[in-house]
Amino acid sequence: MSLLCIGTLAYDTIETPTDRRERSLGGSATYFCVASASFAKPRLVGVVGTDFADEDRQLLIDKQVDVEGLEVAEGETFTWGGRYEADWNTRHTLFTNLNVFEHFDPKVPDSYKDSRFVFLANAHPAIQLKALLQVEKPEFVVADTMNLWIDIALDDLKALLQNIDGLILNDEEARMLTGEANLILAAKAVLTMGPKYVILKKGEHGAFLMSENVHFSLPAFPVTQVVDPTGAGDSFAGGFMGEIARAGNIEPGTLRRAMVAGTATASFCVQGFSLEDIGSRTDAQIEARIQQLLEIVTV
Amino acid sequence: MSLLCIGTLAYDTIETPTDRRERSLGGSATYFCVASASFAKPRLVGVVGTDFADEDRQLLIDKQVDVEGLEVAEGETFTWGGRYEADWNTRHTLFTNLNVFEHFDPKVPDSYKDSRFVFLANAHPAIQLKALLQVEKPEFVVADTMNLWIDIALDDLKALLQNIDGLILNDEEARMLTGEANLILAAKAVLTMGPKYVILKKGEHGAFLMSENVHFSLPAFPVTQVVDPTGAGDSFAGGFMGEIARAGNIEPGTLRRAMVAGTATASFCVQGFSLEDIGSRTDAQIEARIQQLLEIVTV
Numbered sequence: 001m002s003l004l005c006i007g008t009l010a011y012d013t014i015e016t017p018t019d020r021r022e023r024s025l026g027g028s029a030t031y032f033c034v035a036s037a038s039f040a041k042p043r044l045v046g047v048v049g050t051d052f053a054d055e056d057r058q059l060l061i062d063k064q065v066d067v068e069g070l071e072v073a074e075g076e077t078f079t080w081g082g083r084y085e086a087d088w089n090t091r092h093t094l095f096t097n098l099n100v101f102e103h104f105d106p107k108v109p110d111s112y113k114d115s116r117f118v119f120l121a122n123a124h125p126a127i128q129l130k131a132l133l134q135v136e137k138p139e140f141v142v143a144d145t146m147n148l149w150i151d152i153a154l155d156d157l158k159a160l161l162q163n164i165d166g167l168i169l170n171d172e173e174a175r176m177l178t179g180e181a182n183l184i185l186a187a188k189a190v191l192t193m194g195p196k197y198v199i200l201k202k203g204e205h206g207a208f209l210m211s212e213n214v215h216f217s218l219p220a221f222p223v224t225q226v227v228d229p230t231g232a233g234d235s236f237a238g239g240f241m242g243e244i245a246r247a248g249n250i251e252p253g254t255l256r257r258a259m260v261a262g263t264a265t266a267s268f269c270v271q272g273f274s275l276e277d278i279g280s281r282t283d284a285q286i287e288a289r290i291q292q293l294l295e296i297v298t299v
Numbered sequence: 300m301s302l303l304c305i306g307t308l309a310y311d312t313i314e315t316p317t318d319r320r321e322r323s324l325g326g327s328a329t330y331f332c333v334a335s336a337s338f339a340k341p342r343l344v345g346v347v348g349t350d351f352a353d354e355d356r357q358l359l360i361d362k363q364v365d366v367e368g369l370e371v372a373e374g375e376t377f378t379w380g381g382r383y384e385a386d387w388n389t390r391h392t393l394f395t396n397l398n399v400f401e402h403f404d405p406k407v408p409d410s411y412k413d414s415r416f417v418f419l420a421n422a423h424p425a426i427q428l429k430a431l432l433q434v435e436k437p438e439f440v441v442a443d444t445m446n447l448w449i450d451i452a453l454d455d456l457k458a459l460l461q462n463i464d465g466l467i468l469n470d471e472e473a474r475m476l477t478g479e480a481n482l483i484l485a486a487k488a489v490l491t492m493g494p495k496y497v498i499l500k501k502g503e504h505g506a507f508l509m510s511e512n513v514h515f516s517l518p519a520f521p522v523t524q525v526v527d528p529t530g531a532g533d534s535f536a537g538g539f540m541g542e543i544a545r546a547g548n549i550e551p552g553t554l555r556r557a558m559v560a561g562t563a564t565a566s567f568c569v570q571g572f573s574l575e576d577i578g579s580r581t582d583a584q585i586e587a588r589i590q591q592l593l594e595i596v597t598v
Contacts, residue, residue, distance in 0.1 A: 182523055182524070184521040184522075184523045185523055202504070205501070205504035205505070205518075206504070206505070206518055208518070208521075208595075215521070215594075215595050216595060216596075216598075217518040217521070217595050217596060218518065218596070218598075219504075219505055219507070219516040219517065219518055222483040222507075222514070222516070223483075224481055224483045224484055225481070226481075256597075256598045257598060259598075260598055294598060295514075296514050296515060296516050297515075297516060297517070297596065297598065298555075298597075298598065299515075299517075299555045299556060299558075299559055299593060299596065299597065
C-alpha cells in the first residue's frame with residue numbers, strides 16, 4: 001500500500017572513535033526510504049541542491065524509491081557534521097548547514113495525495129504539518145522529532161501532535177518532551193498529547209510501542225560491531241512503516257511485526273557508514289535477519 | 300526438583316532518593332529463596348548470628364524454604380548499607396560488616412547432597428566452590444558474582460568458572476571480567492572461560508541468555524515506580540532457577556521460560572523495600588505477571 005515520506009536529504013560528515021567520512025549520503029528521508037524500500041515502494045518528498053550527485057539519485061531510483069517529489073533547488077544540499085564518543089551513545093553536532101532546506105516549502109505531488117501511510121521524518125514540525133495537510137485522507141501518520149524542536153518549536157510540535165496517529169522518539173526526547181524520567185510514564189504522557197501510538201526507541205536497549213490496546217517491547221538485534229549509528233532511528237522507522245504499508249493495516253499483530261522489521265532493518269544500518277551496509281542488502285538478507293531476531297525473542 | 304542455594308543472609312540499611320530503612324532483612328540467599336519459593340521448595344545453606352530475628356526465620360519457613368542448612372553462629376548477622384542515586388543505577392556501599400559470615404565454613408547437610416539444581420549466590424568464589432564440592436552430582440549449577448571478587452579474587456573466580464554450568468552477571472561485571480565493552484562479545488568471552496551458559500542482566504533494559512545453542516533476549520517488565528532495587532538480581536536468579544527446578548530440565552524452551560519467570564519475579568522485588576513486595580506475593584500473582592510479560596513480548 002502507498003507509503004509517503006517527507007524529510008531531509010543531506011551530505012554528512014561523520015567522525016567515529018575509529019574512522020571519519022566526509023560528504024556521505026545521509027538525511028532522515030534518505031535513510032527512511034532506503035530502509036522501507038524492501039517492504040513498500042516509498043514516495044519521497046524532499047529537497048536537494050544542484051550539487052546532489054546523479055549517483056545518489058540513482059541509488060534511490062534503483063531502490064524503487066519514487067522520486068517524483070524530490071525537488072532540486074538552486075544552491076547546496078543540506079550538510080551536517082557529527083562526532084560520536086567511544087560509548088556510541090553520545091553524539092556531538094559539529095555543524096549544520098540547512099542550505100536549500102532553509103526555505104523548503106514542501107509540495108506533495110498530485111500523484112502522492114492518495115497516500116495511505118505517511119511518515120514525517122525529522123524536520124521542523126511546521127514543515128511536517130504543512131506537508132501532511134496536503135495528503136488527502138491518510139490512514140496512519142507517524143512523525144519523528146528531535147530535541148531541537150522540543151526546545152525551540154514546542155508550540156508547533158504540539159500542534160503537529162494533534163494531527164498525527166503515532167510519534168516515534170528516543171528515550172532522551174521522551175524525557176525532554178514529557179518531563180517524566182520513567183520511560184513507561186513518559187510514553188503514557190505522550191499518549192495524552194494527541195497521538196494514539198507512541199514508539200519509544202532506546203538505542204542498543206531496544207524499543208517499545210504503546211497504545212491503549214497494545215504494549216509491545218522488543219530488545220535490539222545483537223550487533224557486535226557498530227560502525228556508524230547515523231540513520232539508525234530513520235532506518236527503524238523505515239522498516240516499521242514499510243511493514244505496516246506492506247500489510248495495509250494497523251492491527252496489533254501488524255504493529256508487533258512492524259517493530260521487528262524496524263529493529264532488524266536498523267541493525268544493518270549501524271554496521272556501515274552512511275548507506276554502505278543497509279543500501280546493499282537484499283530483501284532475502286533482511287528477511288533472514290527478521291527471522292534471526294524472531295528466534296532470539298520468541299519464548 | 301531439588302534446588303539448593305548457598306549465599307548470604309543480612310540486615311541491610313538502605314537509602315533511596317526518597318526513603319530510608321534500617322535493618323531490613325536482605326542478603327543474596329534470602330532474596331533468592333523467597334523468589335524461587337513460588338516455583339520450587341529451595342534448600343538454604345547460609346549463616347546468621349544470634350541476633351537473627353525469629354520472625355525472619357519464620358518468614359523463610361512460611362515460604363516453604365528448607366532451613367535445615369541455616370547455621371546460627373555466635374555473633375552478629377552480616378550487615379550491609381547502601382545508598383542509591385536518583386538514577387537508581389548508581390549504588391554506593393556505605394558499610395559492609397561481614398560479622399558471622401567472615402569465617403563461614405559452608406556445610407551442606409546430608410539431606411541436601413542429592414540436590415540436582417544449585418545456585419551459588421554472591422559470596423567469595425572460594426566459599427562458593429567449597430560448598431559446591433559437597434553436592435554429589437548436581438545437574439545444573441549457576442553462580443552469581445560481583446565486581447569485588449573480579450577485583451580481589453580473580454583466580455578463585457576462574458577456578459569456580461571451571462566447575463559451574465552457568466554464570467549470571469550484570470553488564471558492568473561482564474565488561475570488567477572480560478574486558479569487552481560490547482555485551483554480546485563479553486557474553487561470548489565468558490563462554491570461553493568455563494560456563495556453557497551465561498545470563499547477562501542489564502537492569503531496566505532486560506537480560507539475555509547465551510549458550511552454544513540458545514540466544515534469548517528479553518526486555519525488563521515495565522515497572523513504573525521503583526522503590527528499592529536491592530535484591531533484584533537475586534530475585535531474578537530465584538525465578539530463573541526456580542522455573543528450571545520446577546521443569547526439571549534445561550531444554551532450550553525451559554531456559555526461555557525461566558528467563559521470563561526471573562524477569563517477572565524481579566519486577567516485584569524492586570517495587571518495595573526489602574522483601575515487602577516480593578515476600579507478600581501469591582503464586583497466582585506471580586503467574587499473572589508472567590502472563591502479562593508474555594503478552595508484552597510476544598510478536
